[in-house]
Amino acid sequence: MYDIRKKIDFLRKELHNHNHRYYVEDSPVLTDLEFDKMLKELEKLEAENPQFFDPNSPTQRVGGSITKSFKSSSHRYPMYSLSNTYTKDELIKWEERIIKILGEDTPLSYSCELKFDGASINLLYQEGELVKALTRGDGLQGDEITNNIKTINTIPLKLKGEYPNFFEVRGEIILTTEDFNKMNLRRVERGEPIYSNPRNTASGSLKLQDSSQVARRPLKCFIYAVAGDELNLYDQFEVLKKAREWGFKVPNSARLVDSIEKVFEFIKYWDSERNKLDYDIDGVVIKVNSLSQQEKLGYTAKAPRWAIAYKYKAEQATTKLEGVHYQVGRTGAITPVARLKPILISGTLVKRASLHNSDQIEKLDLRLGDKVYVEKGGEIIPKITGVKEVQRGDLSNKIIFINKCPECNFPLKREKGEAQHYCKNETACPPQQIGKIQHFISRKALDIDGLGSETVSLFYNAGLISNIADLYRLDKEKIMPLEGMAEKSANNIINGIKKSLEKPFSKVLFGLGIRFVGETVAKKLAQVYKSIDKLVLATKEDLINTEEIGEKIAQSVIDYFSNKDNLDLIISLKSFGFKMESSTSQNSNHPAFYEKKFVVSGVFDAFSREEIIIEIERLGGISVTSISKKTDFLLAGRGIGPKKEIKAKSLKIPILSENDFNKLRKS
Ligand code: AMP
Ligand code: ZN
Numbered sequence: 053m054y055d056i057r058k059k060i061d062f063l064r065k066e067l068h069n070h071n072h073r074y075y076v077e078d079s080p081v082l083t084d085l086e087f088d089k090m091l092k093e094l095e096k097l098e099a100e101n102p103q104f105f106d107p108n109s110p111t112q113r114v115g116g117s118i119t120k121s122f123k124s125s126s127h128r129y130p131m132y133s134l135s136n137t138y139t140k141d142e143l144i145k146w147e148e149r150i151i152k153i154l155g156e157d158t159p160l161s162y163s164c165e166l167k168f169d170g171a172s173i174n175l176l177y178q179e180g181e182l183v184k185a186l187t188r189g190d191g192l193q194g195d196e197i198t199n200n201i202k203t204i205n206t207i208p209l210k211l212k213g214e215y216p217n218f219f220e221v222r223g224e225i226i227l228t229t230e231d232f233n234k235m236n237l238r239r240v241e242r243g244e245p246i247y248s249n250p251r252n253t254a255s256g257s258l259k260l261q262d263s264s265q266v267a268r269r270p271l272k273c274f275i276y277a278v279a280g281d282e283l284n285l286y287d288q289f290e291v292l293k294k295a296r297e298w299g300f301k302v303p304n305s306a307r308l309v310d311s312i313e314k315v316f317e318f319i320k321y322w323d324s325e326r327n328k329l330d331y332d333i334d335g336v337v338i339k340v341n342s343l344s345q346q347e348k349l350g351y352t353a354k355a356p357r358w359a360i361a362y363k364y365k366a367e368q369a370t371t372k373l374e375g376v377h378y379q380v381g382r383t384g385a386i387t388p389v390a391r392l393k394p395i396l397i398s399g400t401l402v403k404r405a406s407l408h409n410s411d412q413i414e415k416l417d418l419r420l421g422d423k424v425y426v427e428k429g430g431e432i433i434p435k436i437t438g439v440k441e442v443q444r445g446d447l448s449n450k451i452i453f454i455n456k457c458p459e460c461n462f463p464l465k466r467e468k469g470e471a472q473h474y475c476k477n478e479t480a481c482p483p484q485q486i487g488k489i490q491h492f493i494s495r496k497a498l499d500i501d502g503l504g505s506e507t508v509s510l511f512y513n514a515g516l517i518s519n520i521a522d523l524y525r526l527d528k529e530k531i532m533p534l535e536g537m538a539e540k541s542a543n544n545i546i547n548g549i550k551k552s553l554e555k556p557f558s559k560v561l562f563g564l565g566i567r568f569v570g571e572t573v574a575k576k577l578a579q580v581y582k583s584i585d586k587l588v589l590a591t592k593e594d595l596i597n598t599e600e601i602g603e604k605i606a607q608s609v610i611d612y613f614s615n616k617d618n619l620d621l622i623i624s625l626k627s628f629g630f631k632m633e634s635s636t637s638q639n640s641n642h643p644a645f646y647e648k649k650f651v652v653s654g655v656f657d658a659f660s661r662e663e664i665i666i667e668i669e670r671l672g673g674i675s676v677t678s679i680s681k682k683t684d685f686l687l688a689g690r691g692i693g694p695k696k697e698i699k700a701k702s703l704k705i706p707i708l709s710e711n712d713f714n715k716l717r718k719s
Contacts, residue, residue, distance in 0.1 A: 056097060060104050063094040067110035068210055075205040075272075076301045100655055103691040108181050108202070108209035115203045115263030116677075118600055122195035122259065127174060129220065129279040131188045133354050134167075134337060134361040140316060143338070146360050147312050150340065153349055153357070161310045161341040163288040164318040166303065167361050168274050169332040170226035171255035173201065178218050180211040187258060197258050203267035206274075208299035215298055219280030223273045223300070227254045228330045231270040236433075241505075243382025243487040245472055246433065248408055250332055261602075264572070275300040276337075287341045308341060319362055326364065335363035369402075370440055371395040373422045376407065376451055378458045382487025383567055384475040386464060388413060388453070390424075390436055397428045406433040409471045410453035421445030459483050479617035485519060486512050488565045492520045496571055497563030498552045502544030510534060519617075520563075521624035523549055553629045557584070560630060564618075567608045576600050577609075580674055583633035584622055588613045599676050644716050645671035651679050653696050654689025656710045664713075671717060679705065687713055 070087055074080040082090075095111050098104065106112075137143055150160070174194065176184040185201035186194035201207060204225065227235075227250040235253070236246040247253040257269045275295040278285070285291055289308045296302045307318055315338055326333055340346055340358040349358040375391040388407040395402055405426055407413055416439055418424070423443035428434040453473070455464055462477035475481050478488075489508045493500040500523075511517045516530055526549065528542050561584070562574035569577070580598050581587040587609070595606035612618055626632055650668050652661060652675060659667065664687065665675045679686060679699045686700040686707045700707050708716065 056101055057104060060097050064109055071205055072299050102654055102693050105693055113203050115267040117199045117263045119261055122197055124193050125186055125196050126193045131191045132356055134359055135355045136361050136363050138363055161308060162315055163306060163308055163339045163341045164315055165306045165337045166333045167335040167337045168224035168226055169251050169334040170224040171258055173223055173225050175221045180215050182209050199263045200258055200266040203263055204271045204273055206272045206301040211298040213297050216280050216283055219278055221275055222277040223275040225254050225271050225273050226331050245385045245387050275302050286343055288339050289341055323364055335361050337361050367397055368425055368427050369395050369397045370423050370425055373424050378454055380459050380475055380483040382484060384484050386473045402434050405436045413451055413453055418451045419445035420449035457481055489520055491565045492563040497559055498555050500552045501548030503548055521621050524628040557632055557634050566612045568605045573605055578634050641672035645673035648673045648684040649676050649682055650685050650687050651676055651683050652687045654692035656689040
């Protein structure tokens with residue numbers, strides 16, 4: 053007989069292996085298409101057989117869980133800092149202290165490693181399964197971010213080979229320079245302020261509330277240590293080798309050496325080679341190799357005595373600050389950018405440096421003409437790290453952050469708790485207007501055939517459009533006279549615009565570009581509120597009580613609809629023929645279903661899972677994914693997980709069978 057359980061196990065194992073081949077070994081054997089096909093098959097089987105749920109299945113890597121606040125949890129073994137040094141002398145002294153404790157004749161060898169510059173992570177494995185992931189926090193306790201960590205493909209959810217029963221694996225979560233730069237390019241395109249460096253972006257990513265957002269970030273994990281009571285391991289170099297065998301990513305840069313001179317060679321080698329790495333390091337770490345020697349050496353209050361970090365000075369140069377200009381993004385965020393006297397830093401000509409925000413300018417107390425220190429890490433845009441005091445610019449030339457928008461003169465505003473200033477003239481500030489229209493037509497929003505960002509700028513600059521609604525007032529005669537516009541493309545554009553009127557409500561809602569309303573939130577709002585009219589009327593409390601919507605999003609939606617220009621835009625869009633409601637036209641708003649929240653779980657006879665959800669929504673109900681006090685019914689199919697049932701019972705939520713459901717809808 054065809055055994056579903058076996059098939060599921062087989063697919064999971066295969067997918068874990070292929071994931072490892074792809075992300076850890078960089079030598080995939082399947083094409084992306086083949087991999088996706090296999091994953092889809094597993095997803096389907098798991099959905100149909102919820103009794104075989106596995107929190108570490110490869111399907112769990114896409115994320116989806118929302119954590120509003122992360123639980124803190126103690127480390128079984130503290131996560132120490134490392135003592136730092138910048139000189140060889142100090143390294144020699146460090147070795148002398150070690151010899152003093154261990155004795156003159158003890159043979160010493162060192163594991164020389166790169167010091168990856170990211171966010172540290174502590175991974176707990178039980179019987180080879182990832183059970184918990186903690187941030188370093190204060191070293192004694194960290195935040196539990198397990199669901200977010202599971203989305204990182206270089207972290208095995210199940211270990212290979214032989215491993216200790218219960219132990220911890222420690223590593224660094226990083227973003228490669230290339231991935232980081234790509235993320236920033238996308239932010240520039242969307243008019244959002246850019247991230248300042250890979251390290252902060254990596255550590256910020258780990259604390260996102262929505263794990264599916266984390267899944268979209270190209271985070272990687274490099275392993276450098278383990279901790280546990282029964283490791284059966286004898287030296288650090290063996291630890292690195294074992295970690296590789298268990299399926300972790302451990303860069304091959306580590307070297308085992310037997311003298312401090314060879315440690316110096318390692319340091320020297322990476323001082324020049326580190327620029328060629330695809331990720332940031334902030335130095336190297338030297339560790340006494342033998343674990344029993346490590347134990348004898350022990351720890352100070354803050355750091356192990358058996359390890360030390362040698363830090364490189366960042367590549368720096370000084371040049372003159374010639375000016376500051378301000379960029380305005382689609383959302384109105386203002387980014388100050390320094391104009392520098394061009395200078396060569398590690399092979400690139402640097403003319404601009406990011407100043408991030410007004411606090412940064414204040415902190416540096418910048419003045420025009422200052423000689424400034426410029427540092428270039430892996431980022432595209434270098435940063436100013438300080439002012440050369442002896443060569444200050446003119447004291448009268450203090451840089452005062454602008455208080456009006458450079459593009460539209462509107463007074464700038466900075467909200468409490470935000471670092472960025474904003475131009476709130478959302479509907480009439482040119483870069484914001486262009487950006488909003490560009491967002492509206494973009495692929496994930498209305499995806500208008502034939503129309504691209506450049507054409508939008510062209511139309512805007514020719515005075516043909518100044519907001520989203522104007523797109524629908526265009527006709528062929530208006531755009532034909534524009535330079536380079538052929539009849540065929542003009543036809544395409546006008547047709548594409550006309551066709552976009554049929555796009556679903558959730559896409560239009562996303563296209564409006566309300567701050568914090570991304571694709572997923574737009575879908576949720578469209579699903580719950582059904583029409584723009586209801587959404588406009590929703591109060592802040594209503595919004596906050598909506599699943600997955602927090603205070604920040606709720607406020608932003610309220611702000612958006614309090615602006616008369618935005619309401620006018622919506623009225624116009626409707627008048628052009630946009631329906632602005634979820635397609636539940638045959639919606640019959642059954643009294644037993646209307647606005648009731650259903651959790652659907654298990655397998656049904658007459659419906660697929662999707663079909664039953666569509667039916668609930670058609671009758672006016674709302675489908676939600678997890679059980680809470682606000683749930684009205686648990687619709688339980690065959691093979692529903694016992695946890696869901698227990699939870700529903702404890703909250704006294706009625707449980708409906710497929711039969712009950714059918715009776716209810718016919719009542
Ligand atoms: P620090 O934060 O400067 O005290 O340095 C300690 C941190 O360096 C650890 O928490 C790790 O996250 C990080 N680190 C990066 N690479 C290594 C490595 N090869 N060995 C040990 N720690 C490392
Ligand atoms: Zn403006």
